[in-house]
Amino acid sequence: MSSPRYWREIPQRYRLEAGKCTDCGNIHFPPRLVCSACSGRQFETVKLSDEGTVFTYTIIRVAPSQFVDQAPYAVGIVELDDGVRISAQIADVDLDALEIGQRVRIEFRLIQNEGEAGIICYGYKCVPA
């Protein structure tokens, strides 16, 4: 991930900031310019809930190079308590005990290092609540 791209996504990666359509109330994460429900163009910034349930998940056993040391690990779609679904790694979990419907919460974690000398990218993961 390049530094400028990472920097642009900081409000979402660090603080789960989403765009809520002021016309129809639909929440977009990440924020959009045009509402997919009503084509509205006015949004207010809202912070997503930091707790939710596992909607579905998969176990990654053959990982991309920067995550190879973490394999096997779980990646899931988590439905946060405000109804928004996000995809995130599910960390600190016993993979045999992980199940759909399990309660999780957001934790701030290191996502990846840009090699030995590049920037360190932080963001959200889910952990058992």
Add this chain to the structure above:
Amino acid sequence: MVGIVGYGTYIPRHRIKVEAIAKVWGADAPSYERGLLLKEKSVPTPDQDTITMSVEAAKNALRRAQIDPSEIGAVYVGSESHPYAVKPSGTVLAEAIGATPEVHCADFEFACKAGTEGMFVCIGLVQAGLIRYGLGVGADTSQGAPGDALEYSAAAGAAAFIFGDDKVVAEVEETYAYMTDTPDFWRREHQFYPEHGGRFTGEPAYFKHIMGAARGIMAKANATAADFTYVIFHQPNGKFPQRVGKMLGFTKTQIEPGWLSPTLGNTYSGSSPMGLASTLDIAKAGDRILLVSYGSGAGSDAFIFRVTERIDEVRDVAPRTRDQLDNNKVYIDYGTYAKFRGKIRKAT
């Protein structure tokens, strides 16, 4: 009066037992368990570092403070394991909690007392009226060289304290600092592991500075050991805080609530601040608490706090320290620990 408005801690879930480390190096586990009163220590996963733990501890402090993070005027992270050599940990922390952009930010480093340094400066800035709230964090993912005595204690954890002069849960009655040039523990630039002076880290270092700071602040406040409900000393192992407490006339009952090291290890900059948080978790209005940190190099910061009635409103708004320490633990073996801590040389 200036005081703690909110506090929070974070402890990683993974643990390694002293016997699992001793087995690899052919060392005698019972001698560490009995001699240094150490049973196990916390271990960070590869996706946890000083910054991530600081953010989680600060979020817990904000839950208790119940303030708008944009009103925080200073963010100071104290650590000897800042992830970047150049780029403050506080930049990421302040951004993650929503305190930017009108905020003063700096990282502190003073071995194990960097956490209380940030707290000390926040108190001064609030008292001077330069900021409304200040956030001081102590956090570390400390490394002990494989096989070295430090490997049995070097652990991971964070504590965050927000200071202000309204919504106070513990007033700051007194502060005091005691510091000399004492080379008992250090790490040179580009070195991965620290060096230490063995037994030299005891008498002329830890004990001299903690005693100096404790006696100094008690003289300043015209107080004796019996005037405090609780006391927290820096915890490089389980034994030292108990011994220095006894030397200063404190009882085990006064030390117990903040004495985390036997099952936590030494969280360096997080150590005595986490002990303070754990003590606040059970304290009552009117309790007087003495905190004395210690950082090799060497110096101690001392604080006297008086707990207010607001403590009852906030203590259960975020996870208690002792609960994080005792629950949801995952034990790992030495191989996993070595992988997690980057101690294995891999092909590039």
